[in-house]
Amino acid sequence: MTDTTPVxxxxxxxxxxxxxxxxxxxxxxxxxxxxxxxxxxxxxxxxLDAVGGILTTQLAPTALASDxxxxxxxxxxxxxxxxxxxxxxxxxxxxxxxxxxxLRHYIGTSLSALPWKRRGFAIHELPLSLGAGSxxxxxxxxxxxxxxxxxxxxxxxxxxxxxxxxxDDSGRYARGDVSTxxxxxxxxxxxxxxxxxxxxxxxxxxxxxxxxxGRLLNPFIRI
Amino acid sequence: MEQPSPPETxxxxxxxxxxxxxxxxxxxxxAELFGHFAPRLKSYLLxxxxxxxxxxxxxxxxxLTVWRxxxxxxxxxxxxxxxxxxxxxxxxIDRLRRERRPEYDPNDPALIPNRPEDADQxxxxxxxxxxxxxxxxxxxxxQSDLIRRAYFEELSHREIAERSGLPLGTVKSRIRLAMQRxxxxxxxxx
Ligand SMILES: [Zn+2]
Numbered sequence: 001m002t003d004t005t006p007v008x009x010x011x012x013x014x015x016x017x018x019x020x021x022x023x024x025x026x027x028x029x030x031x032x033x034x035x036x037x038x039x040x041x042x043x044x045x046x047x048l049d050a051v052g053g054i055l056t057t058q059l060a061p062t063a064l065a066s067d068x069x070x071x072x073x074x075x076x077x078x079x080x081x082x083x084x085x086x087x088x089x090x091x092x093x094x095x096x097x098x099x100x101x102x103l104r105h106y107i108g109t110s111l112s113a114l115p116w117k118r119r120g121f122a123i124h125e126l127p128l129s130l131g132a133g134s135x136x137x138x139x140x141x142x143x144x145x146x147x148x149x150x151x152x153x154x155x156x157x158x159x160x161x162x163x164x165x166x167x168d169d170s171g172r173y174a175r176g177d178v179s180t181x182x183x184x185x186x187x188x189x190x191x192x193x194x195x196x197x198x199x200x201x202x203x204x205x206x207x208x209x210x211x212x213x214g215r216l217l218n219p220f221i222r223i
Numbered sequence: 224m225e226q227p228s229p230p231e232t233x234x235x236x237x238x239x240x241x242x243x244x245x246x247x248x249x250x251x252x253x254a255e256l257f258g259h260f261a262p263r264l265k266s267y268l269l270x271x272x273x274x275x276x277x278x279x280x281x282x283x284x285x286x287l288t289v290w291r292x293x294x295x296x297x298x299x300x301x302x303x304x305x306x307x308x309x310x311x312x313x314x315x316i317d318r319l320r321r322e323r324r325p326e327y328d329p330n331d332p333a334l335i336p337n338r339p340e341d342a343d344q345x346x347x348x349x350x351x352x353x354x355x356x357x358x359x360x361x362x363x364x365x366q367s368d369l370i371r372r373a374y375f376e377e378l379s380h381r382e383i384a385e386r387s388g389l390p391l392g393t394v395k396s397r398i399r400l401a402m403q404r405x406x407x408x409x410x411x412x413x
Binding site: 011012013016017021024025029031032033035036037039042043044046047049050051052053054055056057059060061062064065068071072073075076080096097099100102104106131176 | 250258264266267270316324326356379409
């Protein structure tokens, strides 16, 4: 693995929404995991957080209850309940290597121990339940050289590459890169031949699959 | 930077207060921070739709976290206002949206570190914060409005476009222009 930094980044509006705290949980997991792999976006988010801090402290103050400070002072010596981290030990080195936090914590186990679902030739998917609504999040694993399902969707699909690489008509996406596709795109991603490809994908809104593999996959997709 | 240091402002000493809490559990320092930030955090939570009682509770929980986590505050990474804002933002997500706030772990071995040329780049200083305040004040109104709506109305750029009747592309490009302007001003490229 090389520590090259990503070429394809999250859209600026997504970083803003992450900093503002308005991004849904699934897209926030994807964003934070990209940040682990991308010094440039980390710097951008630090700058945005500073904007949020300045704007918030510029707000006109609202009086608190008269005993608010006394109430908090009385709690300063409370011992907070310890946060247990019981999943950590169960995750193998391969998973620690390829899946950065916070996604690793959400997966909670080793990649090899996950109940992958077969989605056609050399494609496996693991749906993750991350937040509610019309957002669909999953891990997608393909063998080297395999064609990923081609999507044509009403919403936005954001894909973060964790291992290997894929290529479509918009470029080559390797570890840390983010591909954002909308209904206007109908990409035909193909994994690089020399390594398997592992991606984390979040789809906003409903999704319709097209193409040879798409038709094959459609019956499996929960919409 | 060749710019003269700004005069010691109130903002400069909030960082000292946080360090006083971290180093010696200074309750007077905590009370002073509380007096400054808590009423503003309450306004922030009310702006985002919390009722008064919930806002009050989230402020108290946030300030308690400020006390407990003061040792992890690093003034080279963020100013006191920024650090306290992020704590309250996360508490709000936790409490009002009932979702977790996912964040990267700076100590994760899988994290790709900053490039050597950025390694000792200061992300925060009183000078940077002063430049940032000026940059925010000087944003064109239509850009500054969008940034404020993102932070205080919990609207995505799509929702802002729907509600304001502006084309999505216009909203996106205004947000991008605002971020570019802030970046140029703050990183001293102007
Ligand atoms: Zn990036």
